[in-house]
Amino acid sequence: MVGIKDVAAQAGVSISTVSYALSGKRRISPEVRQHILQTARELGYFPHGGPLSSPGKRTGFLAVSDPIRPTTTERTYAGFLMNVVKSARERGYDTIVLSESGEQAQTRLEQVTDAGLVDGVILLDADMNDSRVSRAAISSVPYVAVGVPHDTAHLACVDLDFERACNAAVDRLSQLGHRDCIFFGSAPDEYRRRSNFIMRSLGSLQHYARKNDMTLKGYAPPADSSDAGTWAIGSIDSLLEKAFAAQPDATAIIVQSDLTFVEALIGRLALMGKRVPHDVSVLSLTTLGDADRLSTPIDELPLQPERTCSRAIDMMMDILAGHGVPMGTVERLEIPYLDRGSVTQARRNPSK
Template sequence: MVKITDVARHAGVSPSTVSYALSGKRSVSQETKQRIEASIRALGYRPHAGARALASSRSNVVALTMPLRSGIHMPVQMQFAESVVTRARAHDHDVLLLTQEEGEDGLRRVAGTALVDGLIVMDVQLRDARIPLLRTLGLPSVLIGFPADAEGLTCIDLDFTATGEACVQHLAQFGHRCVALLGSPPEVYARGTGFARRTAAGFTAAAHRYGMTSTVVPCEPGRLAAKETVDRLLRELPDLTGVVVHNEPALGPVLEAFKEAGLRIPEDLSAVAICPDELAENAPVPVSSVPLPAAEVGERAVELLMTKLNGGEVPDATLLPPQLTRRASTAPRGATA
């Protein structure tokens, strides 16, 4: 076990100086404090929890607000949560998970009791009722997602507008002229969830720019709902040759429904998905896709929050560019087997 004397020897200071740096009982120069902190990290020393609290006046806990709302794909949500917890532990912080539909009340509760040092907020809506409160709490926060008005907030996410555009551009390059976005369940759009609305906006704008016929269709998960959605889509757009699926649990049922309708992928219909790589890769026909960088977004959200907690400057907006990987599901319009 690493002791305080080992840290002192490594940093070239006395054990009492290390103790003062940890407890805050006496002032220690910034240069010396940084040298001690570097030695603590290098040796893996674990200060006593009480000493950490005295030094920082912190709880060493961050809150992750992850409402369990209908229409949200939980496996992807849990990827975000896992990455936040893992990265927070690397900074010696625990994570308090808020999953109930508490909204503003949940934020007030944790902020008012000094339970946490900062907040990471997920499932951000364009007109999110939590935003006005976040501006007044005086507690550092990072949003995974963007509200309509993000002024004064720290936000990070995949650039979903650019993602919708990239999917359409990919289909346009293969000559497709009639395309559809099969999106999240209707309630996700009704809530004004940012990622769904922005994907649809990017998709629609790009289709207009390329002179395509296009439509956005919300889709419930499940085989029956997928079949009904696909059948209606084909009736309304008989010239359809390209689809973008932004609905992880519906991807498999949607592709199966097109197959049952007599359409071959990619000979008759090219398909692009916005989903985790493993889902796209393991489809019966591997699907061209833009992955959801859940792990990277979660990790970077924690880094942004830690920088704010330590008084550093962070950008207001961090948008990760989409990375589209072509697989077997997309081909030129009218391609033959």
């Protein structure tokens, strides 16, 4: 069993220095403190929670870092936060929600972990190059992320298998004869910050479209066209005009946006004389499983926060109990294809 003596020996410092670094009760240089924290992390020593502390010493709290960004929508944010808080409560834990982004998010995480206020950290909406991940390497408590950043060495991760789902979706379109496909993507800021599921799904769609000899061209809404899920009809008309001018024979549309956009898209297509699915097939990617509520129910590859958040909490509980979830673990959950009849056989030469 690893203890504070082992950390001191490995770090080449005294036991008291390790104690000061972990507790924050006395000032030591940032370099020494970081070295000690990283050594403790590498040895699996979590003084405020984790497999080596007794349950009686735990706080009963988890930090949930869920940044609010300019492109954050209330429905998606509430869906993930509600599910992670609910899953934690079912396992006897309460949560401290941290909503800052960027450098401030790291500062908040440092404050709550170094003060011994929490037993672990859950990262929601983890980006590919998420700055919060760097804290995991020197944290005194374990980290679990919903999302898979590039660097997974010091935390456990769970996410949906976007690559596999996109492969299945493109294969389905190809088998139904679709060779020219339009992709309406998310807001430009989501791509600039390399939002995890958005980048993974886009890359997978492009890869499998090429593999199936399918033309897939993407169109992103203007940066000022959406305000927390509210879409201007003029922006959607502009996107459709641009897309069908470039691809007059397109027979399928893949949408990665919210329900408001998809509903407006269905209406504008109808005004153009394009019926779903008779004239054009439509597939919704990463909405919340409720595209059956639209005026025309739409096939869907849904985000499922109830599954990923519940699994993240289960992983954290296993780590805290010492049940063998090593750092670096990455789990990808299968995404079901929800068939509602909006993707059918391609209509030949629809522009003629």
